[in-house]
Amino acid sequence: MTVAVRDLDVSLGGRPVLKGVSLKVAAGSWTAVIGPNGAGKSTLLRAVLGLLPCAGEIAVAGADLAAMKPRQRARLMAYAPQSPNLPVGMTVFDYTLLGRSPYIPHLGRESAHDRAIAREVLDRLDLAGLADRPLDHLSGGERQRVVLARALAQQTSVLLLDEPTTALDIGHQQQVMELIDQLRLSDGLTVVTTIHDLTLAGQYADDLVLLSGGRVAAAGTPGEVLTRAAIQEHFGARVHVLPGPDGRPLLSLERR
Numbered sequence: 001m002t003v004a005v006r007d008l009d010v011s012l013g014g015r016p017v018l019k020g021v022s023l024k025v026a027a028g029s030w031t032a033v034i035g036p037n038g039a040g041k042s043t044l045l046r047a048v049l050g051l052l053p054c055a056g057e058i059a060v061a062g063a064d065l066a067a068m069k070p071r072q073r074a075r076l077m078a079y080a081p082q083s084p085n086l087p088v089g090m091t092v093f094d095y096t097l098l099g100r101s102p103y104i105p106h107l108g109r110e111s112a113h114d115r116a117i118a119r120e121v122l123d124r125l126d127l128a129g130l131a132d133r134p135l136d137h138l139s140g141g142e143r144q145r146v147v148l149a150r151a152l153a154q155q156t157s158v159l160l161l162d163e164p165t166t167a168l169d170i171g172h173q174q175q176v177m178e179l180i181d182q183l184r185l186s187d188g189l190t191v192v193t194t195i196h197d198l199t200l201a202g203q204y205a206d207d208l209v210l211l212s213g214g215r216v217a218a219a220g221t222p223g224e225v226l227t228r229a230a231i232q233e234h235f236g237a238r239v240h241v242l243p244g245p246d247g248r249p250l251l252s253l254e255r256r
């Protein structure tokens with residue numbers, strides 16, 4: 001499913017945070033939204049989900065998001081937030097099962113099918129052994145994978161992931177990125193993720209959108225967006241950019 005955003009303006013606390021943001025994400029593609037702290041990356045994802053009042057147009061698979069009911073949106077798009085509120089005492093399994101909420105009838109209960117999906121997702125994320133553990137008894141990285149598990153259990157065509165790898169060790173970063181990529185290729189998922197690790201963004205995403213000061217400063221392939229000049233201008237960082245074995249850019253900090 002395509003995601004199209006046109007001329008999006010969002011103000012928070014009376015201050016403009018996103019200004020005239022437009023982007024197009026092709027069905028089955030992966031777009032990474034990058035940018036310095038405070039650029040508006042999380043705000044963009046939350047606006048696309050319909051969680052924030054905004055001006056402009058947002059369409060998913062050509063349908064206007066503003067006209068959809070929350071349940072309908074939740075069957076199209078799943079979201080893994082950066083810092084979710086995790087209910088104290090709830091188990092990993094029950095939290096993952098919350099991803100099935102858009103399919104459970106009002107006043108109804110989850111079905112055996114819903115439970116089987118939750119179990120399968122936990123298996124794929126290496127979390128089956130933690131299924132009965134309360135959320136507040138997990139490490140930061142385990143918690144982050146459980147939040148992703150809930151989003152995957154929603155089985156939507158569009159995945160919006162806010163910083164899905166920040167708390168993960170390198171092995172779990174690879175596991176999560178590969179799993180998302182595999183789902184994208186096998187099930188045609190459309191993925192939009194914010195991400196601070198620019199090399200990781202460039203390795204997995206088809207397209208990058210660089211947000212800076214609430215505006216789109218650059219958009220295109222990783223090679224087009226991840227230039228030494230753009231990183232210097234928008235992040236204030238000096239980096240070396242070298243092509244990796246597959247031609248995608250690898251970034252390293254330049255030490256004085």
Ligand SMILES: Nc1ncnc2c1ncn2[C@@H]1O[C@H](COP(=O)(O)OP(=O)(O)OP(=O)(O)O)[C@@H](O)[C@H]1O
Binds near residue numbers: 035037
């Ligand atoms: N509820 C709010 N009220 C007022 N300002 C807000 C609110 N939420 C966020 N902001 C401001 O909006 C701007 C964009 O925030 P956002 O979280 O989208 O940035 P980000 O690019 O995701 O940053 P980071 O990389 O640090 O996660 C920031 O300046 C932030 O202080």
